[in-house]
Amino acid sequence: MTTKLDLTTSDPFGVQNLPYGVFTHGGHTRVGVRLDNSVLDVCSVPDAPFADAWATPSLNAFLALGRESWTTARTWLQDLVGDGDERPTIEQHLIPLADVQMEMPLVVGDYVDFYASEHHATNVGRIFRPDSEPLTPNWKHLPIGYHGRSGTVVVSGTDIVRPSGQRKPPTEPTPVFGPSVRLDIEAELGFVVGGAPSRLGEPVSLAEADDHLFGVVLLNDWSARDIQAWEYVPLGPFLGKSFATTISPWVVTMDALRAARVPLLGQDPEPLPYLRGEPTDDGASTAYGLDIDYEVEWNGTVVSRPPYRTMYWSPAQMLAHLTVNGATIRPGDLFGSGTISGPEKAQRGSFLELSWSGQEPIRLDDGSTRAFLEDGDTVVLRAVAPGPDGAVIGLGECTGTITPAR
Amino acid sequence: MTTKLDLTTSDPFGVQNLPYGVFTHGGHTRVGVRLDNSVLDVCSVPDAPFADAWATPSLNAFLALGRESWTTARTWLQDLVGDGDERPTIEQHLIPLADVQMEMPLVVGDYVDFYASEHHATNVGRIFRPDSEPLTPNWKHLPIGYHGRSGTVVVSGTDIVRPSGQRKPPTEPTPVFGPSVRLDIEAELGFVVGGAPSRLGEPVSLAEADDHLFGVVLLNDWSARDIQAWEYVPLGPFLGKSFATTISPWVVTMDALRAARVPLLGQDPEPLPYLRGEPTDDGASTAYGLDIDYEVEWNGTVVSRPPYRTMYWSPAQMLAHLTVNGATIRPGDLFGSGTISGPEKAQRGSFLELSWSGQEPIRLDDGSTRAFLEDGDTVVLRAVAPGPDGAVIGLGECTGTITPAR
Known part of the structure; x- marks a missing residue:
């Protein structure tokens, strides 16, 4: 299932935001990024930079990678979302929010x-x-x-x-x-x-x-x-x-x-x-x-x-x-x-x-x-x-x- | 390496005690049971009842199994240690305390x-x-x-x-x-x-x-x-x-x-x-x-x-x-x-x-x-x-x- 994106600067979950969460869909729990009212299933995107960490049921593995990796991920995401030519590629990795169950985004340490x-x-x-x-x-x-x-x-x-x-x-x-x-x-x-x-x-x-x-x-x-x-x-x-x-x-x-x-x-x-x-x-x-x-x-x-x-x-x-x-x-x-x-x-x-x-x-x-x-x-x-x-x-x-x- | 056991009732780590810990030896970290001044490498004992849980680097998996399993393990351990005929079997699974590094026994939740x-x-x-x-x-x-x-x-x-x-x-x-x-x-x-x-x-x-x-x-x-x-x-x-x-x-x-x-x-x-x-x-x-x-x-x-x-x-x-x-x-x-x-x-x-x-x-x-x-x-x-x-x-x-x- 895919959904259409219409990202404008007034969208609170647009290209400048890109928050991370953990969702369940199709029986699998993994990391996603919110875009408008959809979840980008990031580990399913070809050549996703941190697919191994994103395929896990909490943000902890990605959190452990540190700031340099977070910056790399943000740059990759903004390129992916911001480039019209890539849009068909993205859309097949988007799942409507209404179709997912959101989970605890992390295993809390202290x-x-x-x-x-x-x-x-x-x-x-x-x-x-x-x-x-x-x-x-x-x-x-x-x-x-x-x-x-x-x-x-x-x-x-x-x-x-x-x-x-x-x-x-x-x-x-x-x-x-x-x-x-x-x-x-x-x-x-x-x-x-x-x-x-x-x-x-x-x-x-x-x-x-x-x-x-x-x-x-x-x-x-x-x-x-x-x-x-x-x-x-x-x-x-x-x-x-x-x-x-x-x-x-x-x-x-x-x-x-x-x-x-x-x-x-x-x-x-x-x-x-x-x-x-x-x-x-x-x-x-x-x-x-x-x-x-x-x-x-x-x-x-x-x-x-x-x-x-x-x-x-x-x-x-x-x-x-x-x-x-x-x-x-x-x-x-x-x-x-x-x-x-x-x-x-x-x-x-x-x-x-x-x-x-x-x-x-x-x-x-x-x-x-x-x-x-x-x-x-x-x-x-x-x-x-x-x-x-x-x-x-x-x-x-x-x-x-x-x-x-x- | 093996060691001889001489368990008497006055031994504070005898058959009535059998405390659990986590140790590193030979590059592997796993659960052990203390006997006298040795560590019983429990997951290496044939037919150990919870070998999968004991082969991990913390007690958490064994802790999660619950009281019935803890009792089963204690009965198995006391049979193993208390029976003279089994002693040769045990001794090859004992490692002197001096040869191991003791680790945090558990990953603490709260x-x-x-x-x-x-x-x-x-x-x-x-x-x-x-x-x-x-x-x-x-x-x-x-x-x-x-x-x-x-x-x-x-x-x-x-x-x-x-x-x-x-x-x-x-x-x-x-x-x-x-x-x-x-x-x-x-x-x-x-x-x-x-x-x-x-x-x-x-x-x-x-x-x-x-x-x-x-x-x-x-x-x-x-x-x-x-x-x-x-x-x-x-x-x-x-x-x-x-x-x-x-x-x-x-x-x-x-x-x-x-x-x-x-x-x-x-x-x-x-x-x-x-x-x-x-x-x-x-x-x-x-x-x-x-x-x-x-x-x-x-x-x-x-x-x-x-x-x-x-x-x-x-x-x-x-x-x-x-x-x-x-x-x-x-x-x-x-x-x-x-x-x-x-x-x-x-x-x-x-x-x-x-x-x-x-x-x-x-x-x-x-x-x-x-x-x-x-x-x-x-x-x-x-x-x-x-x-x-x-x-x-x-x-x-x-x-x-x-x-x-x-």
Whole structure:
């Protein structure tokens, strides 16, 4: 089965994007590249440069090849897609999206979740620790993060079973057990790590980060706020987060996001040298932000538009921090940005913040109101970034529906 | 090359033990079983029941087969080793330990570290939070834990590069960067998870835990206390731990530790039902402790003998808690018990506690004193458990030497 292409610069999955995913079709699971509303079955194209890696059921083999190979692949893809003479050759390798099943794009090694939005961290601090300064003293000196559960990172479309656990209502002397009653989202970007594994004891510097940053996914860090509030002191979030994290199926490469790089808004105090951006050849900085527009849809109503450009810490800073103690990275590692919240109320990336811990319920278009997720609710995350010459780079969708606790 | 066996019940690696590891010999890496001071090259034995799984360079395939297969393998091994007539057959499959290189026994999926010793949690609470109650209000209601970095779990004998990072001396207004000056150990047991992966949203109950608990390793959760102290509020330990975690090469099976099961010392308040032990057929409880004697050696001096039997939370309780929110487990997951500290000073499992944060230096046999690790220091963890009929079950050694920061 083939399909016709009509790629224009306004197509969010056009020749400037070319995100990678993993799909199943005809009983085989393999790597594909999204073009418009089709999947290019790359390993079936004659003379495809990395057909062996692309014929596998995860991106990990391709991730391990490193930046030089990623560039070779992008050049080959853009030549293939951009040249009208090649079009008949391409079309027989295109499969309509509707005919494939999208899978987890990678086998996640270690998953780390950061906390890189000053607005989010401030809001959460105000809500969870009203008697303290909203930002902890370390917050502006290092990108705070923690390890999450890699085995429960699932692909968009996977149903999310409402988690049960311990919570302690303020009115009760001891904790109770049952389904979470404060089930929330966190709208984030996830960064996919590739390149050769680093060596134990050897940090990856800010300048080296781009060799290991392959691309981004949308990431929903589902959060049970009542479970989290009871458990998280002193060792951090655990069961309040570990039941599921959803990522979008298409990994948009950092190359496709080149035109979306923007300076950070400014860091004061200046971070320690290992976190300090250095000028690059093109006059930018190794510590760059990303100009990504994000939206959060709840049962069909867009409830928030978090702007990624307002994040305090850059992706390269997060990676440099993560490894500065000599911790290794491997192809397939994933790290989340933390909830993206802008300065405005309508830019907050969690329902905890949008409803201010339930005190200011959110009205949906169907007339209902919400503070936290109800069974049957569906959340869709979407994002776009500017590409070169007016192109739009789509990041696709990241969806999940809540099913009742078992 | 072959070697003679002389297995008696006092041999810590005799017929009642039979721990699994992964070794390299003759250019091939595969699963072996330790017998005395030799490795039984199990996949080379004619009619070995799981030769395909044992011919791989990690235990993961064997872990995935599940409890019934583990029992079959143990019966086959005990028949093989225990029957004198078979001895000539065995001996040609034995390789002296001195001739092999021990490798990481498994590819770690998710790594979780618990905090299950009341004495340890109390000591750390007193040291880190002197103005608060030493135990947080949640501590006796749930086994507190957090996710660690699976990619930096390394096998015994791997050198540990002193980590660098941010720390904030109390005398400084802002953090400084450099090598950790408070590098510590945490003497723990690690539990290796096996069996079929659980399904997202479906907890593993206390009664089902034994189907997923394959065995134990010694685990050293190296900890940079200065990095940890500055970073850990509010999301928990991160770079203070993620640079390295060392495990022993031999996984001692839960079957070998059957005779070491002991009742917990008592839990008050009674935990919620999902954490409550139920009687088993043999009159014991699904929430059992383990009677393991542990020792910590620092540059040749035994500085502590932590008794595992004093732990508050049981391994099955930790697994049931870990999954009660529906989080999945996979063969190859690993969880640590947290530092083992008994009630006596000479039973503390970290140098932070032994030296009371440096205020009470520890004297080594060479006349030197220590509060935290110096470059060149070597730590060896060892443990033994009682087997049936007076047998001793050895857990082997877990060693590491500190090399200077890079």
